[in-house]
Amino acid sequence: MTDRRATAATPERRHPRPWGDPLFRSLAAAAAGFFLLLTGAILLELTRGSSLSLAKFGPSFLWSTAWNPVTGDFGALSSIAGTLISTAIAMALAVPLSLIIALFLVELAPPAVSKPVGAAIELLAAVPSIIYGMWGLFVFAPLMSDHVQPFLSDHLGFLPLFQGPPMGIGMLTAGIILALMILPFITSVMRDVLRMVPPVVKEAGYGMGSTVWEVARQVTVRYGARGMAGACLLGLGRAVGETMAVTFVIGNNHRVGASLFDAGNTIASALANEFAEAADPLYLSALVELGLVLFLITFAIQGLTHAWIRRLERSAGRGQ
Numbered sequence: 001m002t003d004r005r006a007t008a009a010t011p012e013r014r015h016p017r018p019w020g021d022p023l024f025r026s027l028a029a030a031a032a033g034f035f036l037l038l039t040g041a042i043l044l045e046l047t048r049g050s051s052l053s054l055a056k057f058g059p060s061f062l063w064s065t066a067w068n069p070v071t072g073d074f075g076a077l078s079s080i081a082g083t084l085i086s087t088a089i090a091m092a093l094a095v096p097l098s099l100i101i102a103l104f105l106v107e108l109a110p111p112a113v114s115k116p117v118g119a120a121i122e123l124l125a126a127v128p129s130i131i132y133g134m135w136g137l138f139v140f141a142p143l144m145s146d147h148v149q150p151f152l153s154d155h156l157g158f159l160p161l162f163q164g165p166p167m168g169i170g171m172l173t174a175g176i177i178l179a180l181m182i183l184p185f186i187t188s189v190m191r192d193v194l195r196m197v198p199p200v201v202k203e204a205g206y207g208m209g210s211t212v213w214e215v216a217r218q219v220t221v222r223y224g225a226r227g228m229a230g231a232c233l234l235g236l237g238r239a240v241g242e243t244m245a246v247t248f249v250i251g252n253n254h255r256v257g258a259s260l261f262d263a264g265n266t267i268a269s270a271l272a273n274e275f276a277e278a279a280d281p282l283y284l285s286a287l288v289e290l291g292l293v294l295f296l297i298t299f300a301i302q303g304l305t306h307a308w309i310r311r312l313e314r315s316a317g318r319g320q
Helices: 002-009 020-049 051-061 077-108 111-125 129-156 171-195 199-207 212-223 225-240 267-277 281-315
Strands: none
Touching: 020 051, 020 281, 051 281, 077 111, 077 171, 077 212, 077 225, 077 267, 077 281, 111 171, 129 171, 171 225, 199 212, 212 225, 225 281, 267 281
């Protein structure tokens, strides 16, 4: 009996498989390399497709305000400005609100509140962007033209940003619709990041006599800073390239104006509106070059943000 128990307790001898680790390394390297290959292929195709426009306009394409398919004169400044301005408005509104909502759900709200609110946020994050665009055109734009824009004109009309007729659609409306679209997305990710902060870290703060606000600001937010920055990056990437939600409410005008009430366009909305009409090769090439510019802008923003995160980590003593 004793021998049987000893035999049963003895772990089964493992037979190492020498091909396991090399196979895993090869699959992982292939999966990682696929994304580099895909990125390079997209960049190459965009460059090839925009060769006509690159040859004719050169670098002046970036700062030219011209956009005339009849005369074959194209420039990207109005689309670049519209993309950056609408994204800046969206991020300025969405990031603080997302942080406040995420902190409320994690630190303050009881489970009876946080669970249904969290489910509603995840549901909103999954709504297709075209729904936001249609809602913005039929519901939000009339609200802007009847109430919000007249109010801003009356109280802040001395600023060029809030001058002009209240049409409802325009750069400000597009930025707010973008903010509403990325708000649930950023909030959902931030909430998950803040939930992963170890309770013992926060309990140490409370043990030292800190208030809820002090623990949230100096412990929870600092601990999850990298994850929250990643949430903002995801929201930023979605806002920069958003198409349908913006196309419905921005007005699609190739003109650079100082007022946020003016109609404008973004790179994505210009591509969505005009790609099907571009029969002329130069016209099509100019649109593809717009796509190339959007691709490079996204890369530049991602690179700058990652550099900023690394700098924060070094200043916090967590850098490598």
